[in-house]
Amino acid sequence: MRVRVRELIAVAHASGRSDGIFVDRDIPSIIVEKPKSEEFGDFSTNLAMLLAPIEKKKPRDIAVLLTERISADERVEKCEIAGPGFINIFLKESYWTGLLSEIIELGPDFGKHESNGKRVQVEFVSANPTGPLHIGHARGAAVGDALCRVLEAAGFDVTREFYINDAGMQVVRLGESVELRRRELNGEKIELGENHYKGDYIIDIARAYQKALDDSKSDPSPEAARDFAVQAMLGIIKGDLAAFGVEFDTWQSERDLDAKIIDAIDELKDKGHVKNEDGAVWLKTEALGDDKDRVLEKANGERTYFASDIAYHREKIRQGFDQIVDIWGADHHGYEARVRAAMQALGFDDSLFSVIFIQMVSLLRDGKPVQMGKRSGDFVSLKQVLDEVGSDACRFFFLMRKSDAQLDFDLELAKKEASENPVYYVQYCHARICSLIAHAADKGAVISKAPNDQLLKNLVSRDDLDLIKRLSLFEDVIIKSSEVMEPHRVTYYLQELAGAFHSYYNKNRVVSDDPDLTGARLQLCGAVKTVIRNGLTILGVSTPEKM
């Protein structure tokens, strides 16, 4: 929406430029805003103020020249100058009803933008395969998945990737834990170490592992236990994600990168970014913005996690993505600088790389903190939360905050089917319109899915037009949300739209004695329903027709 107005203004300026009224120079990008107060029009721009230094004239004088040309556009009702030089633009009613017609026509595609030809990879969750997903992972999953949907709507070609940390000590410990439990099942007395995983799921895996050994008549080994356990864990994780409605396109195993790690280190050596010190091999990241240099190969010959992460990101970039997004827990924020440094060392432009940090979730029950600890086995898993509060409320709660703010998640509040739970507020709006349309059909109103431009001309009241204007903002929200990679903006928009509709509904009779107005308003309400639906779908939240 805003883009269209921006074009309108750009055309006005350009025509003045070719007529010699304005200095023939490139201008700063035009900023179009929706003013807070209606008296300032449907849209406003500060272009005149930005042009002042270039034109060497007073902003208000420039504004006069601009408004003359903007007013000439047939879509413009009037155009005013205000304050220090704001230009306020009012659009014609016919423009807005025309836009409503477009929304109805597009239906589920309203808010989706044409492909921009750019490929973006988003890596998220990437939980260690050593336990089921917990509530912290859930936030990353909700934000990551919603971000992907926002990016898709904005025209990106999106790949969702899960990185599997299946190398290193943690999965060795996982294998050991399973092996110990297997022996225990066979009657041995065992003792779990401090670093072993103690959740009940380990016993389930051990049982399955024993069965697999029996079936294949093979002997247990640390490697077999580890590999079996990792595969079993991935099965559990995929199940948890499926219950949450999250699917990945690609699953990248850390262990499969082994050969690439050597390549990457060799390349870094060739480029002169590597040094040997204290028996270890280091990457000189300090010169590239990191706090200090980092070890790639330990003195004992093992490679660090950082080394495989370099190879991992090198592979990502080599796949030709235009943008790469990593979603990490906020406790990893210190890690960003070294990854960027490594990218630069490899000769890549690290501006294609961005990291979104997901802050901690404090799980509460009735205001009191719930203890979590992965190894002790008494953590609250995603599955438990989903069983208790459901996927919709869970997703909505995680998308109500910007991701880099800490979040208190109260199980009892999320569970409440009451007004204090905002997810129902938005869903209720959708259900209410569904029922309204059904009611209208009972009363014999004609309901068509296609826009009826003749009918829509009846929408002339301020309330009708305001609702259309609010619908039109959806496009802008998607674009903005994708640009800054903040899906929570969609959540806020939907709450506002739902609020606007509820208010409209209480004030205005939709199904009335006037068949034309009834028909027109039903089309408007249908459009609200469409936008609520399109928005909730982006958040991964369902749109019930009855509640």
Add this chain to the structure above:
RNA sequence: GCGCCUGUAGCUCAGUUGGAUAGAGCAUCGGCCUCCGAAGCCGAGGGUCGGAGGUUCGAAUCCUCUCAGGCGCACCA
């Protein structure tokens, strides 16, 4: 000590990336169902935008300093 994030209404948080009189929800108080869903609506109260300077036509937003909280500063992953 260094770095990142966060300080906005009693509480939980938005704030269109510098714009016009700072906004929602919850909570509190007062209204609205003989009529399309009251999981709703209308109204009221409540603010030195943590603090102090600075940049300019204009600052919650940008810069510097400062205070408070969270999280990181591994040859762990």
